[in-house]
Amino acid sequence: MSDSSFPGSRQQWLDSEESLRVRLRQELLRRQLEAHLRGRRGTVLDLGAGQGHKSLELAERGHTVVAAEPDDDMRAVLHERIAAAAPEVRDRITVSPAGFGALVAFADRRFDAVLALGVLMYLPSGTAAVAEAAELVAPGGILAIAVRLDVSAVWRPARLQDWPAALVALEQWEQARAGGSDLRYTNEIGAPARADSFDRLVAAASDAGLHLEQWYGIRIAYDLADDEPAPPTEAAELETLIAVEERLGAMDPFRQLGQLAHLVFRRPA
Numbered sequence: 001m002s003d004s005s006f007p008g009s010r011q012q013w014l015d016s017e018e019s020l021r022v023r024l025r026q027e028l029l030r031r032q033l034e035a036h037l038r039g040r041r042g043t044v045l046d047l048g049a050g051q052g053h054k055s056l057e058l059a060e061r062g063h064t065v066v067a068a069e070p071d072d073d074m075r076a077v078l079h080e081r082i083a084a085a086a087p088e089v090r091d092r093i094t095v096s097p098a099g100f101g102a103l104v105a106f107a108d109r110r111f112d113a114v115l116a117l118g119v120l121m122y123l124p125s126g127t128a129a130v131a132e133a134a135e136l137v138a139p140g141g142i143l144a145i146a147v148r149l150d151v152s153a154v155w156r157p158a159r160l161q162d163w164p165a166a167l168v169a170l171e172q173w174e175q176a177r178a179g180g181s182d183l184r185y186t187n188e189i190g191a192p193a194r195a196d197s198f199d200r201l202v203a204a205a206s207d208a209g210l211h212l213e214q215w216y217g218i219r220i221a222y223d224l225a226d227d228e229p230a231p232p233t234e235a236a237e238l239e240t241l242i243a244v245e246e247r248l249g250a251m252d253p254f255r256q257l258g259q260l261a262h263l264v265f266r267r268p269a
């Protein structure tokens with residue numbers, strides 16, 4: 001697998017799958033993507049598909065999906081999940097071991113939607129990844145990325161009232177900006193990760209011919225799994241939490257502080 005800081009935290013990612021933190025992320029991403037896919041069925045390339053949440057969801061909705069996952073162990077889980085799906089869903093998914101740094105595997109193909117959700121923070125460069133993925137977007141198609149923004153990475157330790165860590169993060173951000181590099185941090189599953197500058201991502205997409213259609217913050221008010229008070233368990237309460245997060249995540253200034261930022265770019269038709 002190419003240069004990635006993910007494998008050491010693979011098990012933590014899989015173990016967190018049922019947490020409210022991750023379920024909230026997956027549900028908000030689902031709703032947001034749905035709006036940009038405009039109800040049309042098309043071809044999807046899910047880069048860093050993981051255990052296949054979005055690949056399966058979109059195949060269930062009738063899209064034809066390539067689930068690309070370079071990590072051998074994660075790809076084994078992906079195969080298991082696909083095998084457990086309904087035959088018509090299974091038949092709409094192809095699995096590929098290709099990943100960022102090796103997307104030449106798809107050089108002769110273009111997709112209506114290219115996804116890289118929760119992947120860029122493990123790669124050496126977000127802008128290089130955007131340029132590479134943008135090449136594969138068909139005219140009229142979208143590139144959807146879910147990343148950690150630097151403003152959010154700096155804000156988070158302060159939000160958790162870890163003052164020494166917050167001061168270190170602020171100092172590291174200043175140094176990174178002065179040196180023109182990206183901010184580094186350790187994420188919720190313990191992986192060394194990289195935060196992106198919003199402006200640099202948008203510029204990289206623009207250089208590749210894509211414009212920013214919309215962007216969202218994900219998990220703004222809801223943060224840790226062990227937050228107090230305890231997270232809701234009743235369906236109606238949970239629905240209210242999702243509604244609040246959905247609305248905060250679609251407007252400034254709140255969306256800037258989401259733990260994830262979901263940027264949707266489109267290539268003109």
Ligand SMILES: C[S@@+](CC[C@H](N)C(=O)[O-])C[C@H]1O[C@@H](n2cnc3c(N)ncnc32)[C@H](O)[C@@H]1O
Nearest residue numbers: 004006048049050053071074099100117118119
């Ligand atoms: C946090 S998981 C996200 C999985 C999935 N996209 C989701 O949102 O549920 C990150 C995934 O990125 C994958 N990944 C890491 N390096 C990659 C690379 N160079 N190219 C593509 N995927 C990569 C990991 O193997 C892992 O499956």
